[in-house]
Amino acid sequence: MSGKILVIDDEKTIRWSLGEALKNQGYEVDEAENGTEGVKKFMEDPADLVVLDLKLPDKSGIEVLRMLREEDPALPVIMMTAYGEVETAVEAIKGGAYDFLLKPFQLEKMKVSIKNALESSRLKSELDGIRKKERDTYNFRNFIGKSHLMNEVFRKVTKIGESRASTILIQGESGTGKELVARAIHESSRGVDQPFMEINCAALPENLLESELFGHEKGAFTDAKFKKKGLFELAEGGTIFLDEIGEMGITLQSRLLRVLENKTFRRVGGVNDLKVSTRIIAATNRDLLKAIQEGNFRSDLYYRLQVIPIYLPPLRDRKEDIPLLANHFIDFFNREFKKKIKKTSPEVEARLQAYSWPGNVRELRNVIERAILLEAEDELLPEHIPVEMDADEAENGGAASGNDMRGVYPMSIRDMEKLLICRTLDETDGNKSKAARILGISRQTLREKTKLYEMD
Ligand SMILES: Nc1ncnc2c1ncn2[C@@H]1O[C@H](COP(=O)(O)OP(=O)(O)OP(=O)(O)O)[C@@H](O)[C@H]1O
Ligand SMILES: [Mg+2]
CATH class of the missing domain: 1.10.10.60 (Homeodomain-like)
Incomplete structure (x- = not known):
């Protein structure tokens, strides 16, 4: 447990006992014995949650609540009231209090209420953050390309966005824009105001990944002290993005397949079927057909996901996008680093075109970022583009694998x-x-x- 809690109560014993219990759980605790002191402390060093007594010597708890929420409209506040003040408690809830507990309260109840309040406020701010980031970074304005290959991708993304298609598989080398496409699909779909939840299947061990995805019931396993919602529930009406699906363990693959087929799932340890109401976008830079041959990926899951495939071509196969992308990143980093670098010159473009970009758009972005940050005064010069690129150019005879179909299949x-x-x-x-x-x-x-x- 982490977070800072401010306890405002004039009863010393309550401040003390609550303080000890919460510190034991790992929270940082501060206390105040009246409203004025409480508000002052909060302004100086804001807490993540406030436990507030309704009856204080100097101000009413309701008034303190109002002042605190003026400072931070999203602040979770738990009120404590003595028996007989229930009407005021109702007023407190209306004033935005998260919960209220009757005094004397059971410590256990207080702990659960605090935990829930913190969790839901964190989740909310996380979602707000994610949505803001999405709006800022991920829309078609920032999705650059004029090649036929990319136009084809844009067209598909728009079409999928408008449709009810529920499973999409995005394949492509690293750095080709798979995540960008996943977010663009979400952005252009009806559920755009609903959450976009992303999880990297390579980052967690299988059992943790499972409970992240599907949630768990209280007591489902040793550490499951509380019921927990998984991404399938949290993303309701929105999108789940399963990144690096190729790394998912084979047992969980079976479970996912059943979920996709039945459109229902159960929390770990649960008995109720819950309906899947999210769009599922999976992505991988792995050759899934090869993984299937090697026994690391289920072919039935592959074909289930592959209903709507999107293939992102490597940058070396759409070289006409390079100058466009380069200038897009110059604009972007000009803003970021407050510089005024001019658009690319023909010499720089020639150099960029000659390289094969194994790291694709991400590599191009990094090269431009580094050049703008470290080198260029007012113009990007060929020598600002790192020298290692020449070797590659020579190796590929300049015509870096333009007709190479590697990584293209599987496709119809x-x-x-x-x-x-x-x-x-x-x-x-x-x-x-x-x-x-x-x-x-x-x-x-x-x-x-x-x-x-x-x-x-
Ligand atoms: N068409 C594009 N227009 C503008 N920026 C792009 C484009 N494609 C990729 N990018 C940028 O390149 C970087 C890499 O893209 P992204 O993270 O989507 O790649 P990825 O395919 O998910 O890579 P990985 O397989 O390594 O996860 C990001 O900064 C993204 O914004
Ligand atoms: Mg990615």
Whole structure:
């Protein structure tokens, strides 16, 4: 338990006993013996939660409550009242108190109330934070790309957002923008005001991951002292983003598969079926087909997730996006570091284009950030782009693997055709006659296909 609690009560024994009990639980505790002192202490060093007596020598508890919540409108306050003051207690709840307890109260009840109040206030501020961050960082304005390949991704994202599609699998190398896409889908969907909950499947051991996802009942296992909601419940109506799904343990994969199929789940140790009402977006940079062959990923789960696949092409396959992205990041870091670096020059662009970007957009972003922060005065020069890049350029003969299809499959023939057409159009700057010639089909056929795939 962590957090700072301020106890405001004129009864010394209560301040003392409550203080001791809470300190034992790991909280930091401060106390005040009247309203004026309490408010003063709070202004000097705000607490995360206040336990407040309704009857104080100098001010009424209601008045103190009002003053505290003026300072911090989200502050959880637990009121204590003696028997016979129940009407005022109702007034306190209306004034925004989280809970009230009758004196003399059981210590155990107080502890539970404090724990719940802190948890819900933390969750709320976390959600507010996440939503704000989403709005600031993740929308189409910040989702850059003009290549056919990326247009195809944008189109798909918008379509999925408008649809009721419930399971989406995003694949692509590291740094290609999988998380960005997951958030963009959430942003463009109806549940946009609902939470976006993200969990990294590689970060937790299997049993912890399970209770994070599905929650648990009180007593389900040794440490389960309280009932806990999982992400499937917390994200109700919104989106769950299962990042690095390829790292999920095989047992939990089975459980997830059942949940996806039945659209219901149970808390760990629970007996009630709860309905799944969230969109599930999974992402991985791992080759799942290979993982299946090696026995590390369930093929049935793969096909269940793969209903709507999104493939993010590596940056080396959409080089026309590089200058656009570079200038986007220059703008961004200009703002961040209060600089005024000009847009990229043709020399810098040539250098950026010649590299194969194994770390994809993230690597490009990092290179620009470092150059702006450490080097550039008012213009980015080729020498600001780290030298190691030359070796790579030589190795790849400059034409860094433009036609490399590694990492593209698994995909359907239809998607493959789309991809092929996209790449050829990118290659020919959108010139359809040229593209048709390269593809060995008539202009007419190409026109039909671009129409069919809504590529125009
Ligand atoms: N099309 C894009 N436009 C603007 N920024 C992008 C684009 N694609 C990726 N980025 C930026 O590149 C960085 C990496 O993207 P993101 O975290 O989404 O990659 P990822 O595919 O999830 O990578 P990993 O597999 O390593 O988790 C982020 O800072 C993201 O904002
Ligand atoms: Mg990621």
